[in-house]
Amino acid sequence: MITLYKPTETDFTHNGIGILDDNIYDAVIEEELNGLYVLSFKYPLFAPHGLEIGGQCLIKAPTPDGNQLFRVARPAPSMGELHVFCYHVFYDLVDNLIEDTFIQEKGGQAALQQMKERMQYNTNFNFISDINTISSSRLVRKNPVEAILDNSQDNSFLSRWGGELKRDNFTVHMLRERGKDRGVVIQHKKDLLGYEGDVDWQGVITRMMPKGFDGLLLPEKYVESYNASKYIKPKIRVVEFEHIKAAIGDYADDEDAVPLPQAYEMLRNAAKKMYDEQHVDYPKATYKVEFQELSQTEEYKDLAVLQRVYMGDTVTVIHEEDGFEIEAKVNHYKYDPINEEYIELTLGNFKESFVDITGRVDNVENNFNDIRDSVNGIKNNVKGMEKSILEQARENATNLINSGFGGHVRIYPERILIMDTADERTAKKVWQWNINGFGYSSTGINGPYNTAITMDGRIVADFITTGVLNGNLVRGGEIVGSTVRTDNGTNYVHIQKQFIRLMESNLTRMFIGYYKRAVDSQIQPTILMHDDVDTSRFRDGTLTISQFPVKGENYYTGSFGIVKGYDADQTPHYCAKLNVDTKGDVSLNGDNYIYITGNNGVTLRSDKQFSAYTNTIRLDSVSHVDILTGGALFMKSNQNTEVNSGGHTIITSGKGISQYAKNGSYWVEVANGATFTVSNPSNAFWIDSAGGITLKGGSKSVWMDSQSSIVFNLKGKNMLDIVATPNAETDLRFQTVMLRNGNVEGYKTLQVKNGSGSAYNAVTASAFQTASKREYKTNIRDVQFSAIEKIMALQIQQYNLKTDIEDLYEKRMNRVEGDPILTTNDIETHYGWIADDENTPECFVTKTRNAAEIYSSVAIQIKAFQEEKQAKDAEIQELKEENKQMNRRIEVLEQLLLQNLNDKKPEQP
Incomplete structure (x- = not known):
């Protein structure tokens, strides 16, 4: 049964909008292993539910793996039928995004779980994998489908973990092998x-x-x-x-x-x-x-x-x-x-x-x-291994037992023997079961039994393979493995090479290992702590403890700090850090405050130099204060800084002067002009005022010059942009309308477009005037063709704008049940001629045939009227002459008729 559901449906146990079985035809489901999974079919447009099959609707259809959901991607109406193309609901994941995550040394299930947790918004999809291959992958700005299936990328799940995909509605399986x-x-x-x-x-x-x-x-x-x-x-x-x-x-x-x-x-x-x-x-x-x-x-x-x-x-x-x-x-x-x-x-x-x-x-x-x-x-x-150790052991045991044909079983009251011969004396391969246990010997009934389970709870074996092994003590010369768990949860210790990761909820909470420093390639033993440690690029809040030798110097340095962002050279920026070294130096740095508190006092002592960098330094003196330095003097204040002098105040710098006025006013008043120059193109000059900004040029101009764009905002909204295009054109972009100063051949005019610039826009005005003074023109002469013939050659047609048709289709797709069905009768119909039609006379279109020439069209219509008027006047004059001559002839005929009548009068008796 093939059932149609609305796009937002979550319960698929009912019949939804309706069942399509009675009218659907040419339905095909096509699936490729690790590839596309699609449904296509045709449906009569006006059959029941035909008009309700819209984009994003869900369709439940039978497949070899049971009923599956497909999302309508393209319902294309054509000649009374719908051609519908649908993707499996799995492809809903394309709309989500994994912004940035680093999967470190994890198996398939943990990798998929981390992808799910790092999606931009929560998803109702579940991910399952039986792949135990351990691998790593850094994913940056990938949608989940790309992250899983895009084998052209080295960091996708398929490329790193392999596997075969099985899609079961909202459950995604990545399996070592699908099918059997x-x-x-x-x-x-x-x-x-x-x-x-x-x-x-x-x-x-x-x-x-x-x-x-x-x-x-x-x-x-x-x-x-x-x-x-x-x-x-x-x-x-x-x-x-x-x-x-x-x-x-x-x-x-x-x-x-x-x-x-x-x-x-x-x-x-x-x-x-x-x-x-x-x-x-x-x-x-x-x-x-x-x-x-x-x-x-x-x-x-x-x-x-x-x-x-x-x-x-x-x-x-x-x-x-x-x-x-x-x-x-x-x-x-x-x-x-x-x-x-x-x-x-x-x-x-x-x-x-x-x-x-x-x-x-x-x-x-x-x-x-x-x-x-x-x-x-x-x-x-x-x-790793393509199959888990446990799975291999199971397969091995199954194959051994299923192929164990032959053999001899002998049952005694106190024991059971299973042997490769009928005689205990000649048997070499022997299983013996008795009250004390059971075991296997490959050297006869007398043993030794190298594989055994005894009644005192002991297991003797060269190899023991199990899914879960519980015990209070594991003793051995060497334990080979990479994960140590204390329970069957998501908290464990992962060891790889010399790296140790303490995991909680499958997330790296602490990392112990070493790095090679990017700046000098020195080996740096490091401890990292975070709620999810990323060893490739430290997240904000990562706490680090590290130590390394200083290259070219005979001393070591160590640090304890917390990361916030990266510096320009792409090294982690420590917003708070303590550095120590074997020379005896200690430095404590903080981007904000550093607090040192002592209930009984704080003593800072140095035999040579004491430096204090604080937010505020207050020096009170009843006499005077001398600040003397043989080096630099740095003063910075986040509040008022007053310099009062009865004479000149001179501030001179060989490099730069910084002045801050964060909460008050900053006045610069000069009699002979002021110039502010920012010579570094990577920096900007900011003027920010909560009370407004006034630019006055007096009798002179106010200049604004930019290499990119000039933006005007009002109440936080972008109201007008002035932008230069790559074709040396200028756009004035309002919220819904754009004016372009065209510079492309055939379009060197002022163009009025919609806000995005994708289509031309209508213009409403009280009048349009075309400049027509003689001083603007040259080569003035009479029209060399018949205007009426040009007009008669013009083919006037009616049409709809493509933008109106797109709006109509969007309204139809968003139609709510019960609303009338919209047609082209509900949008505006236009009348005119086609500029790029080769049969359209050139006098009605621009030279490049991309627009109608309205002024010329009006002039030619007037010329045609004049031609018609002149022709009619000449015809009337000719008719008048003919009428005059006709009247004369009638007058002569009347005279001749009267004369003839008079000549034939009878004589009086």
């Missing part, structure tokens, strides 16, 4: 309807030259594939592994560098891993398969659970007549949500590496869907 082998076989004459194969030999590598950071190469240069002999000639590629760095030269002290022999071995292993896991020495093969899903047929309905196929599953396709049989993974499908059946499956035979043209494999294509994990992910997989 359910034993499904698609076979010709059974359920296979057709297949199409594509084998690509272009990206094959059989001889690889792995290259590490800064051009690091192996002594032997190449790593050969075991399958190289299967090809006519070697297929050679240079493959870069930028994350493998050797501790040599300038990189000897880098945190992420390793000894040179280890770096060589990492390069060899990385190349072998591409052969073994990415199969770059095989051609890429993908297959599109059309089949009848037997789980929906009557014959196989009782075996439906054995015939279902899901995204990520491994299936077998057989076509005996073609000699075709493959085992491959589902990485793409098209699904019919109306009939609830597959339309098409796409299978891939192995994971592919992206080394085609450029030879770079910093990103690895995952699951044959062009979704690539970066080689940094491979690096992190070397540190």
